[in-house]
Amino acid sequence: MAISTVPQKMLGGFDNFAARVSESILGSPVRLGVTGLARSGKTVFITSLIANLLEGGRLPQLAAFGQNRVQSAFLQPQPDDTIARFDFESHLDAFCGQKPIWPENTKNVSQLRLSIKLKSHGLISGLRDSCVQHLDVVDYPGEWILDLTLLGKSYAQWSEETLARLGSRDIGETYVKMIKDLPKKASFEETQARKLTQGYCRYLAAARATGFSGLTPGRFLLPGDLEGSPVLTFAPLPPENNSKKGSLWHEMQRRYTAYKRHIVRPFFRNHFARIDRQIVLIDVLEALHQGPLAIEDLRQTMRDILIAFRPGSNSPLGRLIRGTRVERILFAATKADHLHHNQHAQLTAIMQELTDDAACQAQFRGAQTKALSLASVRSTTEDQRDHQGRRIDCVRGIDLETRLQAAFFAGELPSNPKDLLSHARQGAHKWLSSDYSAMRFAPPPHALRQGQGIAHIRLDKAAQFLFGDRL
Ligand SMILES: Nc1nc2c(ncn2[C@@H]2O[C@H](COP(=O)(O)OP(=O)(O)O)[C@@H](O)[C@H]2O)c(=O)[nH]1
Ligand SMILES: [Mg+2]
Structure with missing residues (x-):
């Protein structure tokens, strides 16, 4: 039996508290x-x-x-x-x-x-x-805030923006190939829709693992209790003029709209607002x-x-x-x-x-x-270490994996953050001077x-x- 280590003062209710303070x-x-x-x-x-x-x-x-x-x-x-x-x-x-x-x-x-x-x-x-x-x-979940941006976007707009981002990233290649292989004006088939959704979800997961944060729809990453439901089965497609009822594009658009109506709106009305x-x-x-x-x-x-x-x-x-x-x-x-x-x-x-x-x-x-x-x-506690002839201010704590004491230096943060951000804004793939390490x-x-x-x-x-x- 697990024995709680939390002080008893913090547990349980405070039965008569509400009554005692209700008037003030x-x-x-x-x-x-x-x-x-x-x-x-x-x-x-x-x-x-x-x-x-x-x-x-x-x-x-x-x-x-x-x-x-x-x-x-x-x-x-x-x-x-x-x-x-x-x-x-x-x-x-x-x-x-x-x-x-x-x-x-x-x-x-x-x-x-x-x-x-x-x-x-x-x-x-x-x-x-x-x-x-x-x-x-x-x-x-923060993933769900970003869904707000979908409310002002049509399926065509969302698809266009998403595909532009995805196309500029190596991890997007497989999904780009999937949509290139689709026949023109494809008609809707559930298996096809599922395959595309799975491909798009794999991209989202890879993008998150690579450190990207602007990823929608939020429920595809964190479905909550909606895992596997049809309203989570759609994916971005290139524009299609005059798409007819029964086409893949038309059905994807319908599901995107349903996602906004049945998931995004109630979430924001009930919680966010x-x-x-x-x-x-x-x-x-x-x-x-x-x-x-x-x-x-x-x-x-x-x-x-x-x-x-x-x-x-x-x-x-x-x-x-x-x-x-x-x-x-x-x-x-x-x-x-x-x-x-x-x-x-x-x-x-x-x-x-x-x-x-x-x-x-x-x-x-x-x-x-x-x-x-x-x-x-x-x-952690603070520490100093000699490294390549330099004294470095670092921290020390217990490594989550090995459970051994470990010293850690994340890297030299720049004194002017503007330089860092403008370097990032120019589309650089690597930092100029040093790299930054991570540890748990x-x-x-x-x-x-x-x-x-x-x-x-x-x-x-x-x-x-x-x-x-x-x-
Ligand atoms: N060293 C340190 N690690 C933290 C701290 N807060 C969170 N973490 C780490 O971040 C992980 C995720 O934190 P959590 O609160 O579960 O994130 P959530 O998914 O946003 O709820 C934890 O498992 C810790 O490894 C902190 O104050 N100090
Ligand atoms: Mg949490």
């Missing part, structure tokens, strides 16, 4: 969206944030904690009956076990409500001693490791993400989410513990440059945006300490930007 709720709940592509660090971020809020440790930059105004924090029953609960306890248990492991991959939307009881301040302090703010944290504050987690170090093409693709993806958050009011998306607009968006480069702190400013500068560029390209105004670099669970560390032993929480880097700063003003 502070404003409406803050709905915080946490997104990012697969493996960018969403689950680890939410788990560490919640554990630190519950434990009340290591959050000096979150003003309510820094000013000692937080009396307690509690998990509450999930308010939305139809959304899975974020499995906080199991994820935390994974870090805290004898042999700490990272939580399992999650592939769907989930949510958790945390309530924070605060000493009153300002005008209401004379009326009551304390008040409560609910925080609803929603975890959803209700978000107040958003964090987008990005594994910038991994994209650097993959090379300039991955960084350039990331730049364009970030622009698309921002357009999704602030669509024009006349666009199909704008009409869909009219009146509900996210107020703050934080772009965070994750896993900063892979770098010595001497290089954190450079990582943040790259994130900032990508964010500024995306905001400028998307003509994005209105919501506040910010960029920073963070580590949700600090898994195991979570640190005894990650959660009672009364102290989990060691992190700038998690509290991120929290302050995201919801500190509402506490």
